[in-house]
Amino acid sequence: MEIVLVGLNHRTAPVEVRERVSFTTEQARRAAEQLRARGILEETLVLSTCNRSEVYGVPPESSHECAPGLSTFLSEFHSVRSDVLSLSLYHHYDREAVRHLFRVAAGLDSMLLGEAEILGQVREAYRFAHEYGATGPVLNRLFQGALEVGKRVRTETELGTRPMSVASAGVKLAERIFGKLNERRALVLGAGTISEQVVSYLRDRGIAQLQVMNRSRDRADELARRFGGKVVGWGEWDAALQSPDVVVSSVGADEPILRRDMVERAMAARGNRALFLMDLGVPRNIDPSVGELYNVYVYDTDDLSEIVQQNRNARESEVPQAEGIVDEHVTKFLSWQASVELVGLVDALRVKMREERASFIRSRVETMKHLTETDRAHVEKLMDEMLEKLLLEPAERLRGEKELRRKIQNVEALRDLFLSKREKP
Amino acid sequence: MNHLFPILTALAYLLSFGLYLRFLGAGKKPTGRLGTAFLGLGLMAHYFALLERSRGLHTVPYHDLYGSMSLFGWLLALTYLGLELYHRERSVGAFVLPFVLVFFLAAHLAPADRLSPPAVHGVVFVFHVTLSILAYAAFALSFVLSLIFLGEERLLRSHKLGDVVWRLPPLELLDQMSRSSVLVGLISIAIGTALGFVSVDRLPGQNSFYDPKYVITLLVLALYALYFRLAGTTAWRGARASKLCIFNFVIVVLSFTVVNLYLSHSHRYF
Numbered sequence: 001m002e003i004v005l006v007g008l009n010h011r012t013a014p015v016e017v018r019e020r021v022s023f024t025t026e027q028a029r030r031a032a033e034q035l036r037a038r039g040i041l042e043e044t045l046v047l048s049t050c051n052r053s054e055v056y057g058v059p060p061e062s063s064h065e066c067a068p069g070l071s072t073f074l075s076e077f078h079s080v081r082s083d084v085l086s087l088s089l090y091h092h093y094d095r096e097a098v099r100h101l102f103r104v105a106a107g108l109d110s111m112l113l114g115e116a117e118i119l120g121q122v123r124e125a126y127r128f129a130h131e132y133g134a135t136g137p138v139l140n141r142l143f144q145g146a147l148e149v150g151k152r153v154r155t156e157t158e159l160g161t162r163p164m165s166v167a168s169a170g171v172k173l174a175e176r177i178f179g180k181l182n183e184r185r186a187l188v189l190g191a192g193t194i195s196e197q198v199v200s201y202l203r204d205r206g207i208a209q210l211q212v213m214n215r216s217r218d219r220a221d222e223l224a225r226r227f228g229g230k231v232v233g234w235g236e237w238d239a240a241l242q243s244p245d246v247v248v249s250s251v252g253a254d255e256p257i258l259r260r261d262m263v264e265r266a267m268a269a270r271g272n273r274a275l276f277l278m279d280l281g282v283p284r285n286i287d288p289s290v291g292e293l294y295n296v297y298v299y300d301t302d303d304l305s306e307i308v309q310q311n312r313n314a315r316e317s318e319v320p321q322a323e324g325i326v327d328e329h330v331t332k333f334l335s336w337q338a339s340v341e342l343v344g345l346v347d348a349l350r351v352k353m354r355e356e357r358a359s360f361i362r363s364r365v366e367t368m369k370h371l372t373e374t375d376r377a378h379v380e381k382l383m384d385e386m387l388e389k390l391l392l393e394p395a396e397r398l399r400g401e402k403e404l405r406r407k408i409q410n411v412e413a414l415r416d417l418f419l420s421k422r423e424k425p
Numbered sequence: 426m427n428h429l430f431p432i433l434t435a436l437a438y439l440l441s442f443g444l445y446l447r448f449l450g451a452g453k454k455p456t457g458r459l460g461t462a463f464l465g466l467g468l469m470a471h472y473f474a475l476l477e478r479s480r481g482l483h484t485v486p487y488h489d490l491y492g493s494m495s496l497f498g499w500l501l502a503l504t505y506l507g508l509e510l511y512h513r514e515r516s517v518g519a520f521v522l523p524f525v526l527v528f529f530l531a532a533h534l535a536p537a538d539r540l541s542p543p544a545v546h547g548v549v550f551v552f553h554v555t556l557s558i559l560a561y562a563a564f565a566l567s568f569v570l571s572l573i574f575l576g577e578e579r580l581l582r583s584h585k586l587g588d589v590v591w592r593l594p595p596l597e598l599l600d601q602m603s604r605s606s607v608l609v610g611l612i613s614i615a616i617g618t619a620l621g622f623v624s625v626d627r628l629p630g631q632n633s634f635y636d637p638k639y640v641i642t643l644l645v646l647a648l649y650a651l652y653f654r655l656a657g658t659t660a661w662r663g664a665r666a667s668k669l670c671i672f673n674f675v676i677v678v679l680s681f682t683v684v685n686l687y688l689s690h691s692h693r694y695f
Contacts, residue, residue: 158452162591172591176581179595271659274596291582295663303584314588 003138004041005097006070006089007054010111013088021078021085023048025128031055031077032134040069043136045129045143047104049121051111056101058138067091098142098333102326105150107160114159114315114322119150141336149329156325157318162311166304167197169311170278171205173299174246177276182206187232187244189258190251191219194280198248199227213240215251241266241275248278249285256287263290278304338408339399345415346395352419353387430474431533437467438502438526445518452592457515464506464518471499471529491532493558498528500555500562504609508566512602514594520569550624556617557642561677563610564649568674570603571667578664600663603670604656611649618642641680648673 008021023031028046035041041057048054055074059066071089075082092100100109105122107114126143129135135143154160163169171181178184186207188195191214199210210229213236214220220231232240241247241263251257258277263286267275272295279286279300291298357380365376398410444460447453475495502525509515577593580586594602618639652673656666 155454161452173581175595176577176590176593177596179597272663273659274663294665297581299584306584307586310586 003097005092008088009052021053043139044134047125102149105146106153153322159318171201184245185209186246187211189249191223194250250280258286433470442522449519494532553620556613560610560614567603567606571670574599574667
């Protein structure tokens with residue numbers, strides 16, 4: 001019951017390799033079927049996101065022996081030369097494979113430390129694999145553990161709570177003022193990459209209405225079309241500033257495009273309803289004195305960058321606690337694994353000893369002609385009792401072993417000493 | 426007198442305060458939930474402490490300064506718990522619990538009171554007093570919420586967010602919570618005051634309706650009604666409404682202290 005992991009991620013492979021080795025749901029299903037059919041893995045789960053492609057499995061034989069076969073399979077499956085792929089692949093076995101998955105689910109292995117999406121991706125990958133029957137008792141237990149780790153890290157630490165980009169920090173700040181954004185309106189000035197990023201965050205947070213204003217009408221149309229917004233003509237400031245709660249500005253301009261008098265007029269027209277202005281332009285698009293107006297909050301790129309830096313430090317300070325949760329669950333899983341293995345081992349030993357007993361009786365007791373059938377049955381029963389006693393005592397001692405490392409070592413030693421490769425559970 | 430319930434109450438409130446504070450500092454949800462659980466336990470123990478004392482003295486809890494302050498603390502905690510559950514927001518707990526604790530502990534430190542029982546009795550009077558204290562508790566809560574609002578707003582405007590701003594409720598929610606709290610206070614004080622007049626009316630003999638307490642209570646009622654009206658308008662929503670709420674509470678404190686102790690003939694501790 002060993003676990004193997006072969007995969008690559010943003011640290012080991014460039015995007016050109018990652019995109020070639022990614023799996024769709026259908027491909028993941030086919031890969032699992034083929035791996036089982038070829039006898040490489042008995043249980044399989046493929047986790048494929050934009051930053052990683054990983055195959056988790058339970059091999060019929062030793063995990064170390066199946067890893068090269070798994071690497072070759074990946075190379076064939078995606079038609080990538082094995083010498084190219086092998087440079088990017090990592091292999092983890094048992095404890096390290098478990099630990100790796102738990103760290104992934106916790107967001108500790110993500111490109112953006114603590115990102116929330118990965119837990120959902122792990123959950124989906126597990127759900128699909130479970131649905132098409134690729135997982136079994138070991139991977140089920142492993143992935144349920146991973147989901148628990150991810151949930152605990154998100155609940156008990158602040159690893160994933162704070163925004164880590166200027167755009168998301170701005171949107172989160174808007175939520176500090178308005179709460180949920182699903183009844184709020186936003187105006188986006190400019191239609192470049194930064195604006196697009198912010199609009200994407202705003203849409204994710206459920207912004208109710210989106211208006212786009214840009215010097216070039218075509219680009220404004222394009223952005224509005226993609227995110228379901230409306231275009232406002234460039235320069236129609238009084239009308240445009242009346243309704244939004246959030247204004248995002250990222251326009252190339254030498255001088256501020258939003259002056260104090262314009263915002264003052266707008267605030268009077270909107271009855272001083274709170275207004276959050278995110279100035280992402282360099283040079284700044286909004287006159288800094290606008291921030292002095294009642295119920296107006298202005299944040300520029302530097303302010304937001306500083307917040308992101310603070311958040312990065314805060315997230316990093318949460319890592320030791322998250323690692324602690326991961327370690328706790330790794331121990332829990334390995335303990336379960338050792339207990340299950342112990343049960344299987346005892347059963348296998350019992351079978352082997354009974355076989356030995358039967359052959360012993362055949363060879364030795366057969367020659368003792370003076371024994372009656374009752375005597376022979378009695379001898380067999382006595383030998384069975386002795387074998388059971390011989391098995392039970394060490395099994396109980398192993399079961400009661402408190403130190404996990406010792407327990408696993410003993411289970412492995414017992415297996416290596418008494419069972420041949422064929423007989424191993 | 427049995428000290429078990431007061432000790433349990435103080436311990437539960439202290440633990441709850443510590444946990445809320447930790448929740449505010451570290452943002453761990455289980456800590457916040459535990460804070461709420463201990464607040465609930467504290468409320469139960471506090472209730473039994475009040476009940477036990479009232480039974481022992483054969484009087485209502487607000488008969489003396491101890492009871493009045495203790496009941497105020499209990500109703501403040503109860504109103505906060507209701508608000509926390511309604512708005513699903515725990516980060517305010519760390520600011521409210523110190524007030525609850527101070528009132529509960531100050532009640533124990535208050536000098537023994539030998540004044541005769543109030544002239545008025547009966548269910549109507551009981552409701553008059555309880556609702557009045559509930560109103561003061563709700564106003565105290567809105568005062569705390571307004572202070573938090575102004576503090577958070579200042580931090581947001583100065584761009585000095587630190588750790589705490591990410592854990593405090595959004596400004597809009599603080600505003601809503603404050604208004605919910607004032608609404609509870611307004612309804613309580615309106616009914617409580619009406620019942621007070623009914624109680625006085627039932628008293629035998631000539632009764633004075635010119636107690637300064639009546640005037641200041643009606644002023645408090647009018648000021649909070651004004652706040653409630655203005656806080657809903659876009660021009661006042663935010664810092665202005667919060668400042669008005671804080672000003673109103675100053676009048677409440679005046680009513681609770683100066684007017685009760687030195688000017689009113691028929692009100693002592695409520």
